[in-house]
Amino acid sequence: MLLDTEPLSVLRRSMHVSYSQIKGYQICPAKFHFGYILGVEPSHRPVNMVLGGAVHHALALHYSYIMGKEEKPEEDALITWFRDRWDKEMDRPIPVVFDEKKDEGAFMDAGVALLRTFHAKSDVPTVLAVEQPFSIGLTDPGTGEVMEPQLIGAMDLIVEEKGLPVVVEHKTAAKRYAQWQLDFELQPSLYAHACREIGIGEVGLRYQLLVKTKSPSLQLCDIKRGEKEITEALETVCTVLSAIEAGHFWKNRSWACADCQYRYRCDEGGST
Numbered sequence: 001m002l003l004d005t006e007p008l009s010v011l012r013r014s015m016h017v018s019y020s021q022i023k024g025y026q027i028c029p030a031k032f033h034f035g036y037i038l039g040v041e042p043s044h045r046p047v048n049m050v051l052g053g054a055v056h057h058a059l060a061l062h063y064s065y066i067m068g069k070e071e072k073p074e075e076d077a078l079i080t081w082f083r084d085r086w087d088k089e090m091d092r093p094i095p096v097v098f099d100e101k102k103d104e105g106a107f108m109d110a111g112v113a114l115l116r117t118f119h120a121k122s123d124v125p126t127v128l129a130v131e132q133p134f135s136i137g138l139t140d141p142g143t144g145e146v147m148e149p150q151l152i153g154a155m156d157l158i159v160e161e162k163g164l165p166v167v168v169e170h171k172t173a174a175k176r177y178a179q180w181q182l183d184f185e186l187q188p189s190l191y192a193h194a195c196r197e198i199g200i201g202e203v204g205l206r207y208q209l210l211v212k213t214k215s216p217s218l219q220l221c222d223i224k225r226g227e228k229e230i231t232e233a234l235e236t237v238c239t240v241l242s243a244i245e246a247g248h249f250w251k252n253r254s255w256a257c258a259d260c261q262y263r264y265r266c267d268e269g270g271s272t
Contacts, residue, residue, distance in 0.1 A: 003198060008133040008154045016135070017149040017241060019187050025240050027256050033249035034262040042261030044097040050089045051111050052172045055210065056156065058082040058115055059170050060130055063157050067127035075119045079112055086111065097259075110212055114172065117216040125159040132158055136197040140238040141231045147241050155191060157208075158200075166204035167191050174212050176219050182207070185223070189233035192225040 005011075025032040034040040058081040065073040086108055090096065098104060132155045138147040157168040169187065171177075182188075188205040195203045209219040251266050260266075 003129070003132060003134075003200070005133050005135070005198070008131075008152065011133060011135045011150070011152045014135075015149045016152045017138075017237070018151070018153050019190055022237055022240050023186065025244065028252040028254070028260070029243070029249040030251040030266060031256075031260055031262050032244075034265055037249075040262060040265060042094060043264050044095050044261055045089075045092075046259045046261070047096050047098050047107055048172075048259075050086070050096050051107055054082050054085040054089060055111055055114060055172055056170055057085040059118070060156070062119075063127050063130045066124055067130060070124065072119070072122075072124055075116060078115050078119055082111055082115055083108070110216075114210045114212060114216045118210055118218055121218045125161070127157070128160055128165060129155070129158040131156060134194045134198050136194050138234065138237060138241070141234050142238075145238070147238055149241065151190065151194070151237065153190070153194070155194075158203075161204065164202075164204055165195070165200055166206055167195065168206045168208050171207050171209045172212060173209055176211055176217070177207065177209055177221055182221050182223050186233050186236060188223045189225050189229045190237070193230045193234065 021032065021036060024035070035042070058078055061081045062073055062078050065077075090104070096104075098107065133152070134155070135150045135152045138149065138151050139145065140147065155167050156170045159166050159168060167188075169191075185207075188207075192203060192205060195201065205223040205225060207219075207221040207223065209221060211217045211219055253266075257263050257266075
């Protein structure tokens, strides 16, 4: 472990906000309100969320193995970790909704194919930390206001390359990322800021993207962040927090409604 910090489960007990919460609010404030404020029961769990979670779990164990033994685990071990997590997710009470054209077996096979591609193409890095938790204070760059919630999260992976720590985030996606997506992603900017705040210092930033195409591929995306991007990210977070505090939770009807776990509340006229 690179840094000795409290587990994420402990950090969540205090007033906090995370990247996923900020991103969720940006997509739909009403969904944020139903899920994080009111604690409304979701109607289902999207299968791609379950698939991504199981892949992340397997990759965490993969890199933990490398950190301990300085060699790759066998491919079969990686697949077993994925299948075990998948089975646990299927046993949870909230149902998983599958695509009309694909059943559970097809999605499990897709996850296995992604991880076989990853195992074949990935190297054995110097692993400094796996799922590194962090908690930092937030100050609005424009006003100097200190926000009450702490920004918390966990970085998927930190490796060392040529003496420099590199924060690596695992992603699964339907297609390769375009440059504009990487340029405007909030998460790397927040991670760059967090690493300064918790004492790691300057870091490299990378997305490790497993692409769910017919022939799966591995896309490594190195990302640059400077003062401008970090300041803008902090402004965004603080603006969102101000909107939440003011009670702004409108229904943002969009592409995201198609797979939303709380759409039934909006469709039946549920109050936000």
